[in-house]
Amino acid sequence: MTSFTFETTPALINAWGAAGELGSLLAGRFSARTALIVTFASFVRSGRLDPILASLHDAGFETQVFDRVVADPPEALVMEAVDLARQSGTNIVLGVGGGSSLDTAKLVAVLAGSRQPIGEIYGIGKVRGARLPLVLVPTTAGTGSEVTAISIVTTGESTKMGVVAPQLYPDLAVLDAELTVGLPKVHTAAGGIDAMVHAIEAYTTRHKKNPLSDLLAVEALRILAANLATVCHDGADRRAREAVLYGSTLAGQAFANAPVGAVHALAYPLGGHFHISHGLSNALMLVPVLRFNASAAAPLYAELGEAIGAATSGDIAERAAAFIRTIETIIESAGAPRRLGDVGVPRKALPMLAADAMKQTRLLGNNPVDVDERDALRLYEEAF
Template identity: 60%
Template sequence: MTDGIKPFSFDTPGSMLVEWGGAKRMGELLSAWFPERNLLIVTDKFLHENGLLDPAVASLKAHGFTVTVFDDVVADPPEAVLMSCVERAKAAGADVVMGLGGGSSMDIAKLVAVMLVSEQPLSELYGIGKVEGKRTPLVQVPTTAGTGSEVTNITILTTGETTKMGIVSHQLYADRVLLDAELTVGLPPVQTAATGIDAMVHAIEAFTGQHKKNMMSDVFAKEALRLMTANLITACQDGTNRAAREAMLLGANLAGQAFSNSPVGAVHALAYPLGGHYHLPHGLTNALMLGPVLRYNMTAAASLYAELADVVVGPSEEGTQAKSANFVNFMQDLMDRSGAPLKLRDVNVPEADLPMLAKDAMLQTRLLVNNPVEVTEKDALALYREAY
């Protein structure tokens, strides 16, 4: 007799539409999805000013929607941005919310949908499962193939000079998700690389998670990694390549579903202090730490990395340790070719700060416990030195 399946749960948004060019018929889609007609779009200035929203907004107006655009979202959004978005949404009488942008815009949209109807103060929402009651209808439309925020129940806010805090609650799962890869065509090569590497890290870390890894998160993680490793370089080199953009967006989405159910580990734990102190983009910070952490985990996680080698390199007759090394080398080579900056020194992190970063990384206990190998402060410092 075998042991059977270890019990697990798997949560994700109820409905996803994958359609190239789907944003152009946003009005038609939203009128079928929701009875509400007063929409708030949460986005950032760059996307707004560059016309990325225009086809969607034109379609929405043609279908009778009142549309308010909040475009003050910034990367790693602080609490103040959220609060001014809530104020704007209330003043406009919004009754349905759309996040249209990268992870930052989608994160804010989730909480605005909650705070439009909830009396709970923001300070009471931090942590796991603290949100009570319902929210307004919520649709998410990613424009980066990265965070997978469109399918996660997490919002990350910047709460102080260098600190970020998370809100994790079931209500943050969207009602509807539109994956229109045409929206990602204009993402520049370096951002395509960095956000794509972030998404690949989600898949790898979900697959090697110590506690919540399960049969469904494994399926999503493997397919995510297969799609993205095969398409990252093409998407970086030829942003207009439809097949590559579609594979990256779907891959990032699958990876998001994987890590929303089996949380990330040491790459993210070591990446967060870099974002906090130097305001480096989230994807880039992951790209900087991935190589060192993969090598650090390579022996302990050998059987899992060997399984991933079968997915990204192809099956072979080699032993587990050799396959694990193949996987790590494959990922390092992919990163080298992607064009993302790969060393802390290249992004002006002062060498003297490394001990402080290692100390800070130890605060990410929520993530470090998921890593296949323990990471002490001394180990973290060695990893930052390797990344330097």
């Protein structure tokens, strides 16, 4: 058997309505009682933080709320949250929100009790020392941040940097799909497709492909493919919301240990230059990259096809083509925008995007097929 390493968040609680019982869930697991909740403003305004705060107070926690997280959190915002944690004597950090809130919470837990400047921790394995206790409660289904050791920060006008370190796995992730009800349709679709990309890219990665990630990726893809259209058409469907959140967590566990490739590499410049969300950027690039990768990944695509109900007759190439067609149908039925031209990207920007994508060397190295700048331009043109 090939040797491999697999890491994940040590505890998951998956229960509809669990957020309203967070206090009792945490009181037995942690001795810390001074909590900082890292979240986003509209969540607080909508009143959805209230039951969470009430349950924490009932269980003896003191709480501070940092509610200024925005999409693609800038470094200065992360440091504001770190300062609040330091001033308020925080000894446990709770992230409640989408990937942006969870990623911010991770860095707060790492930096609040540390002297390491944030500029020193970008990259892989640069975080020194222990962090504060950390609990993550996703309100979107897509990034899988609750089970990854990654945090993505916006560091310049159009650049994002990642912190990758084992300290970023939280102690506990609480999956309460009720919190994802009310997520707008376009974000539901984009997040679900992002999670499918995590599963597909983990399964086909050139580095660190491993049997546990494979298991998780196949199951994630099966669940996501079966439920995405339903959740996009009826956001209040409890079973579909639960399924998609669970599927996105499984996909997160898969790609945390078998890293993503060219779809993500080509998606990042779209977010950086045109503020297209992470999920939507991935949704836009997925099909062109699948077609491009088929030259090497066809046998794996043929295997994945079985999980999503694609035709299983014919040779490998035919089955891989059926897989890609099925993915395309799922994306269409989710109703997310399909073309770069539909989301405000001008054709003349494509060469600049292709040049920028080449900087994602870490991700490109995981892709089953090498991608040079000419290939990247062709892929953006296909997505246009």
